Amino acid sequence: MIDEVFRAEHGRAVAVLVRVFGDVDVAEDAVQDAFAEAVRRWPSDGTPPSPAGWIITTARNKAIDRLRREAARDGKQAQAQAMMLNEGGPVETGAVPDDRLRLIFTCCHPALGPDARVALTLRLLGGLSTAEIARAFLVPEATMAQRLVRAKAKIRDARIPYRVPDEAELPGRLAGVLAVVYLVFNQGYGGREELGAEAIRLGRVLAELLPDEPEVLGLLALMLLVESRRPARLRGGEIVLLRDQDRGLWDHRLVAEGQALVRRCLEIDRPGPYQIQAAVNAVHSDAATAADTxxxxxxxxxxxxxxxxxxxxxxxxxxxxxxxxxxxxxxxxxxxxxxxxxxxxxxxxxxxxxxxxxxxxxxxxxxxxxxxxxxxxxxxxxxxxxxxxxxxxxxxxxxxxxxxxxxxxxxxxxxxxxxxxxxx
The missing domain is CATH 1.25.40 (Serine Threonine Protein Phosphatase 5, Tetratricopeptide repeat)
Structure with a gap:
């Protein structure tokens, strides 16, 4: 049960605490501490009625305790009080109304390299281990660990703010955001279904936010067309490859939605990588049988x-x-x-x-x-x-x-x- 809650709620909990405290290390450490507390208490006390709420509340309290300890030790009382005041203050909405999507945009700061942006967001949003992220990037685990350490150090030393980007900043962050969403989707398609669903949800939010951006529409189309084949991909726990799949099992509602988005991209006529990959999958979905591809x-x-x-x-x-x-x-x-x-x-x-x-x-x-x-x-x-x-x-x-x-x-x-x- 705790593993399921971690996979489903880690990203949201970190995103909420980053918004509340404005510090990624505080947020990530507090969420990790909250899950460790859940491992200790839930087996004997029982699972709370709202596991996600319990994790966020516990993490927030642990973050406050940590800030108080640091203030007492380091004389940073003013800074700690300012951060704790955020807990009860108004919630910033800005241009992006979704906490997890805002976290992605925040991590995709131009001061960080593209790979660092993606890796850091996969770590914070998806709760992926360093090894999982390394496999997604096709690099050794030690290399990825160094990248994550450097990214956090850059954020700390350069005092990069964790905030919602302004409307004018959104296009400049878009490429990194799209890469993050799709890598989250691929982790979901590799076995963690909740991440795939989360990626599609974020893709839909992006499409609402930027309805005329063809690469956003292309990414959403690509995810929908790939996801449509999930019901036919496994049989008895064994992989069934595209040529052998029962196409009647495909989710044809998702196929139709994905194909409509591909047609919309063609109308906009500004081709990009996600749109082209979506078009490839649309060709597959057009074929009544594998032989017709x-x-x-x-x-x-x-x-x-x-x-x-x-x-x-x-x-x-x-x-x-x-x-x-x-x-x-x-x-x-x-x-x-x-x-x-x-x-x-x-x-x-x-x-x-x-x-x-x-x-x-x-x-x-x-x-x-x-x-x-x-x-x-x-x-x-x-x-x-x-x-x-x-x-x-x-x-x-x-x-x-x-x-x-x-x-x-x-x-x-x-x-x-x-x-x-x-x-x-």
């Missing part, structure tokens, strides 16, 4: 994506689509040019293309590399099953249908923010 259109869309936001992951996605049009050899040649050794889907896609070419020994090595690099149990089980089907493992010779493999791999690579891995 217009892979030629998808290749052209990835050509456009590479023109506006060239990244190794976008190139990997394009290679998957090229393999569907020109065959696995053409796709493998493109994959070989990429430096994505830390990314498990790079190895999984390479393994699948090698399998389709009959190069089973090399495919087995690539599957092993992919299995080693994923921590998702369902993904790992799927990859092991595919590896066991290779002749080098004593299994039967798998079918070599040229449309089989890349479309299977592509379902996890067509929906990611620029430079980040994807989901089906």
């Amino acid at each position: 217009r892979w030629d259109q998808i290749v052209r869309l990835y050509d456009q994506l590479m023109a506006v936001a060239p990244t190794p992951v976008a190139a990997l996605n394009r290679a998957v689509a090229v393999a569907e049009v020109e065959g696995p050899g053409a796709g493998l040649a493109l994959v070989a040019e990429l430096d994505l050794g830390r990314y498990y889907l790079f190895h999984a896609i390479r393994a699948d293309l090698l399998r389709r070419l009959g190069r089973d020994a090399e495919a087995a090595e690539a599957y092993d590399a992919a299995i080693e690099r994923t921590e998702n149990d369902a993904e790992r089980a799927f990859l092991r099953e595919r590896r066991l089907g290779l002749r080098v493992c004593g299994g039967s010779d798998p079918p070599r249908d040229r449309r089989d493999g890349a479309s299977r791999a592509s379902v996890r690579t067509t929906a990611r923010p620029p430079g980040r891995p994807g989901r089906s």
Whole structure:
């Protein structure tokens, strides 16, 4: 129960306390202390009627206690009193009316580097561990830990204010905000469903706030189209890839909403990375069956994506689509040019293309590399099953249908923010 409350309410609790006290370290430490108190008390006292309210109230009290102790020790009474006065003062509304969305905009201050903005917000809003954030960025955990420490130090030393941005500041913060929302969504699609729902909620708030900003609409469309396939993605706990999904299980209300947003983006005619990725997913959703998928259109869309936001992951996605049009050899040649050794889907896609070419020994090595690099149990089980089907493992010779493999791999690579891995 406490784990569920943490996943669902950590971000809101931190956001509320940042607004109340104006200090991210105070807010984050107090929320952590509140959850530690819940671990001690709830098993014996029982879960309170409003767990979220209990966490926020307890965290606020712990923050006040901490400020009083620091004031007594360091002679910072005036500062502590000023911060505590915020507890009962009026709540600032400003241009962004949502606490969690305001926290994202606040963390996306231009004084911080883009990666630091995203990582810090994932930490504060989503409660993600350093290891989880490192996997999202495809970097070692130690590297990410250093980034988070530096980001907090920059905020402290530069006295960056935690406040709601003015209307004029919103566009300048938008790119970082969109990246944060989509990375939160991808964490949700990777297993933490509450984060996916939160990302879509924030996307809707952004669309209301900036209804004529096409990248906002494109991001919301992308999330909705990917989310629409969730009901068909698992069967008995096992992954069902896009080619094999029962499309009747898709949430067609979300499909229709996402496609309508893509059409709105086309009317605005200012293409960007999220809009293009949404268009890719719209092509998938247009196909009544996997065989009807217009892979030629998808290749052209990835050509456009590479023109506006060239990244190794976008190139990997394009290679998957090229393999569907020109065959696995053409796709493998493109994959070989990429430096994505830390990314498990790079190895999984390479393994699948090698399998389709009959190069089973090399495919087995690539599957092993992919299995080693994923921590998702369902993904790992799927990859092991595919590896066991290779002749080098004593299994039967798998079918070599040229449309089989890349479309299977592509379902996890067509929906990611620029430079980040994807989901089906």
